[in-house]
Amino acid sequence: xxxxxxxxxxxxxxxxxxxxxxxxxxxxxxxxxxxxxxxxxxxxxxxxxxxxxxxxxxxxxxxxxxxxxxxxxxxxxxxxxxxxxxxxxxxxxxxxxxxxxxxxxxxxxxxxxxxxxxxxxxxxxxxxxxxxxxxxxxxxxxxxxxxxxxxxxxxxxxxxxxxxxxxxxxxxxxxxxxxxxxxxxxxxxxxxxxxxxxxxxxxxxxxxxxxxxxxxxxxxxxxxxxxxxxxxxxxxxxxxxxxxxxxxxxxxxxxxxxxxxxxxxxxxxxxxxxxxxxxxxxxxxxxxxxxxxxxxxxxxxxxxxxxxxxxxxxxxxxxxxxxxxxxxxxxxxxxxxxxxxxxxxxxxxxxxxxxxxx
Numbered sequence: 085x086x087x088x089x090x091x092x093x094x095x096x097x098x099x100x101x102x103x104x105x106x107x108x109x110x111x112x113x114x115x116x117x118x119x120x121x122x123x124x125x126x127x128x129x130x131x132x133x134x135x136x137x138x139x140x141x142x143x144x145x146x147x148x149x150x151x152x153x154x155x156x157x158x159x160x161x162x163x164x165x166x167x168x169x170x171x172x173x174x175x176x177x178x179x180x181x182x183x184x185x186x187x188x189x190x191x192x193x194x195x196x197x198x199x200x201x202x203x204x205x206x207x208x209x210x211x212x213x214x215x216x217x218x219x220x221x222x223x224x225x226x227x228x229x230x231x232x233x234x235x236x237x238x239x240x241x242x243x244x245x246x247x248x249x250x251x252x253x254x255x256x257x258x259x260x261x262x263x264x265x266x267x268x269x270x271x272x273x274x275x276x277x278x279x280x281x282x283x284x285x286x287x288x289x290x291x292x293x294x295x296x297x298x299x300x301x302x303x304x305x306x307x308x309x310x311x312x313x314x315x316x317x318x319x320x321x322x323x324x325x326x327x328x329x330x331x332x333x334x335x336x337x338x339x340x341x342x343x344x345x346x347x348x349x350x351x352x353x354x355x356x357x358x359x360x361x362x363x364x365x366x367x368x369x370x371x372x373x374x375x376x377x378x379x380x381x382x383x384x385x386x387x388x389x390x391x392x393x394x395x396x397x398x399x400x401x402x403x404x405x406x407x408x409x410x411x412x413x414x415x416x417x418x419x420x421x422x423x424x425x426x427x428x429x430x431x432x433x434x435x436x437x438x439x440x441x442x
Contacts (some may be wrong), residue, residue, distance in 0.1 A: 086186045087130040089121055090175045091137035091147055091193035092166040105417065105435070106143050108193040109150040110316065111400065113323040113364055113382045116150055117310060121191050122157045128205040130189060131159040134182040136175045138166040154424075169281030173268040173408070185262050190283075192256030196319040198305035198326075201257055207301055208259040214296035215264060215287060217256035220303040222235060228253035229284050238298040241288045252300075254284070255307050263296065313415050313433055320398050321380040324362035333365070342399070348385070366401065392422075 091108045109116040118135075125133055133154065137144045143164065154161035166178045176183075176190060191207065201218065208216045217238065219231050225248040231242040232250055242249070267289040271282070290296050307320040329344040333351030343361030347353065351365055354372030359365075363378040366385035371377060376393040383389070384401035392405050397414040399405070405416075407424040413430040416422075422432070422440050432440065 085209070086183055086188045087125040087131055087133040088179045088183065088188055088190050089125075089133060089135045089193050091118060091189065092169065092175060092238050093437045100190055106147055107310070107316075109147060110415075111318065111382070111384065111387055111398065112196065112310070112320045113327065114384055117196060118147070118187065118193060119157075119203065120149055120196060121193065122151065122159060122161075124197075124200045125191065127200050128189075130203040130205070132162075133159050134162045134164050134179045135193075136164050136166050136179055139168060142345075161226065169280075172283035173271070173286050174281040176283070177265070177268060180265065183262075187259070187261050190258040190260065192309070194310045195256035195306040195307070195321070196310050197255065197257070197303060198322070199303065204257065204259060204301045207299070211299055212297060213259075213299040214261045215290060216259040216299045216301065217287075218255045218303055219252045219300050220255050220307045221251050222253045223251070225251050225253050230254070233300060236299060238287075238291060238300050240291060241284055242282050243282075252302065255303065256309060258283070258287075264290065267293070316415060317380075317396060317398065317413060319397065320382055324364060324380055324382060327362050327364055329361075333367075333369070336372075343379070345378075355416070360395075409435065 085437065108118050120236060121132065137147050144375065148163055151161055162182050164179050164182055194288050204218050217231060222228060226244060226246060230242045230245055230248050230250050231238050231252045231254055233252060256312065264286060267286040270289050271285040280388035291298055306322050308315050310316045310319045327344050327346050330346045332349045333347040335353050336355045338355045339353050339357050341359045345359045345361045345363045347365045350367055351369040356374040356378045357372035360378035360382060362384040365371060366383055368386045369383060370388045372390065374391045375389050378395060380396045381394055383399045385400055386401055387403045389405045391408050391409045395412045397411060399416045400418045401419045402418050405422045407422055414430060416432055417435050420434050434440065
C-alpha cells in the first residue's frame with residue numbers, strides 16, 4: 085500500500101501568511117504539519133509515499149527542503165508536481181503513475197488528527213471494500229462534506245448541505261483501491277480551468293453504481309483541517325494539551341510555572357516570568373524578564389521575548405518581541421520584530437521578515 089499526500093494547495097484561507105510560506109510546513113507545536121502526516125503514515129506501515137506539490141518553484145522547493153527524501157522519517161518520498169489547483173481528483177490522477185495498481189491512502193496536507201490512521205488502514209486491508217473514509221462528528225456538519233451511513237457502509241454523500249441529515253463529516257483521509265480511477269474519469273469536467281475536478285463527486289459516483297462497498301471509520305479523538313488561522317491555532321492548542329513537562333533550559337529565580345511546560349536546550353527564562361502551561365519553548369531562547377507566556381503558546385528556536393504577555397499563539401523562530409502589551413490568538417512568522425510603542429494591544433497574522441512597532 086502506498087500513500088499520497090496532497091500538499092499543492094494555494095492556502096487562500098491562510099493568506100497573507102501563505103504568500104511566503106506553504107501552510108503545510110507552518111509549525112504546530114514547533115513541528116511542521118507535514119511531519120505529523122508523514123509520521124502517521126509511517127506508523128500505519130506505509131513507507132512509500134508520494135507528495136503532490138505545486139505551483140511555483142519556490143513553494144515546491146520549500147516543501148522539499150522541509151521533508152527531504154524521507155529518510156529522516158524512515159520512508160521514501162517521491163515528489164509529484166500538479167500543474168494547477170484543479171481539485172482533489174486532479175491531484176490524485178497526477179500521482180497515478182506513482183501509485184500504479186497498488187491500493188493507496190490519500191491524506192490532505194493540512195489535516196491534523198489525534199490517534200493516527202493505523203486502525204483505518206488495518207480495517208481497510210481486512211475488508212472487501214473498494215474505498216474507505218475517515219469520518220468525524222461535527223457540531224457544524226453544514227460546513228463540510230457529509231456521509232450518510234447504514235449497516236457499516238456509506239450509502240450517500242452530500243457536500244455542505246444546508247440541512248444536514250447527519251453529524252458525520254468527511255475528514256481529509258481516504259483509502260482506495262485502483263477502481264476509484266474509473267469514477268474520477270467519469271466526472272471529469274470538460275473545462276478544468278473553470279471547475280475543480282472533485283473527489284466527493286467521484287466517490288458518490290462509485291456509491292451510486294452499487295457495484296462496490298464503501299466503508300468508514302469514525303475518529304474518536306480530535307480532528308482539524310488547519311485550513312485557516314483560527315483552525316491552525318485551535319490545532320496548536322489541541323497538540324499542546326499532550327506535551328510532557330520537560331525543562332532542559334535554565335530557570336532564574338522567581339520564575340513561576342503552572343501545568344506542563346517544555347523548554348529546549350540553551351534557553352533561559354529570566355526572573356519575574358510566568359509560564360502558564362501548556363507552553364512549548366524551543367532552543368536558544370531568552371524569555372523575560374517579566375514575561376507572561378501561556379496558556380497554549382508554542383515558541384520556536386532563537387526567540388527573545390521581554391516584558392510581554394502572550395497567550396494562545398504560535399511564535400516562529402528568530403523573533404524578537406519587546407513590548408509591554410498583551411498579544412493573543414496570533415500567528416507570528418520567522419524573523420519578526422515587535423517593538424514597544426504607545427498604541428494598544430493587537431492580534432497579529434504576520435508573514436516572514438515583517439516588522440511591527442507598537
